[in-house]
Amino acid sequence: MNIEKAVKVIERMRLPNGAFTASLSPEYHYVWIRDVVYTVLPFLATPSPYYEKAYHALLDMFIRYEWKLDIHTKKKPRYLFEYIHARYSTDLEELPQEWGHAQNDAVGAFLWGVGEGIHHGQKIIRSQKDLDVIQKLVDYLECLQYWQAEDNGMWEENMEVHASSVGACVAGLKAVKMLVNVKDELIEKGEETLEKLLPRESATKPTDLALLSLIYPYRLVDRQMALRILEDITTTLERKYGCIRYVNDKYYNEGSEAEWCFGFPWLGLCFYELGMYDKANEYVEKTKSVITENWEVPELYIGGKYEPNANNPLAWSVSLAYQFLKTMNVN
Secondary structure, three states: OOOOHHHHHHHHOEOOOOOEOOEOOHHHOOEEHHHHHHHOHHHOOOOOHHHHHHHHHHHHHHHHOHHHHHHHOOOOOOOHHHOOOOEEOOOOOEOOOOOOOOOHHHHHHHHHHHHHHHHOOOOOOOOHHHHHHHHHHHHHHHHHOHHHOOEOOOOOOOOEOOHHHHHHHHHHHHHOOOOOOOOHHHHHHHHHHHHHHOOOOOOOOOOOHHHHHHOOOOOOOOHHHHHHHHHHHHHHOEOOOOEOOOOOOOOOEOOOOOEEOOHHHHHHHHHHHOOOHHHHHHHHHHHHOOOOOOOOOOOEEOEOOOOEOOOOOEHHHHHHHHHHHHHOOOO
């Protein structure tokens, strides 16, 4: 298996501005902040324009909407369109359609990616203006009181307090503490929420695929909690073509929950983080099973029909599969 084919597929989703479209399919030809963060993970520790340019593009986007940050660092958003948007056009402009834009994890993920990138030698900060907008994103999370804020979560659905969103914000705030002013209590309040909520994702979800983010890439939970999360996910959510996001998920459900392909490499990366290499190795073959010869890894297999949906390739799926196999030294 030539895993370097994956990079060519990811390159096809790279936009002239440096960001990445979520998929080549017309339905998903948009830019999600979170998807960009996960798409460029394979390039974090290597000299490559992909990581830096992606974050420069997102910083430019935040600067364009700095006026919105100026409002909502002082006044909580009331309506979904007032939140920092989670999804944009390929020109990085807000879209008028109603959407579940209250996605605090996307802001946390971005902040984490900035701090982690700098830690790995990526030249993300270009000017004081970049630092100013990062500070405003921190202040935005404080204004939201992210540690107790209901949001749409990683899957853009019902409003409730999500552990994966709170965790992303904690990770992001920790990551930029050296760059801008982050009050200790901002981090502590998020950690207190996680202590109460985990291993649940939320009041309605005992477990959820999004919780893997707290192990990889955020490395936020201790070993005992990581193992508990992994046990819940592997026993409850793992399926033939990947993982369902949570029990009774209605998205692409035609008789059963859709099976998300990136579940396999994501689990593998989590076990690798814990030094459980034999366990991680079990996910190599599982990951290979959802990779086609051309490396166009789909978003998911439709529940009940067991065929890929139209969002194929999904940048995030290709990226995690590539990152995992490369980590496991699979050629």
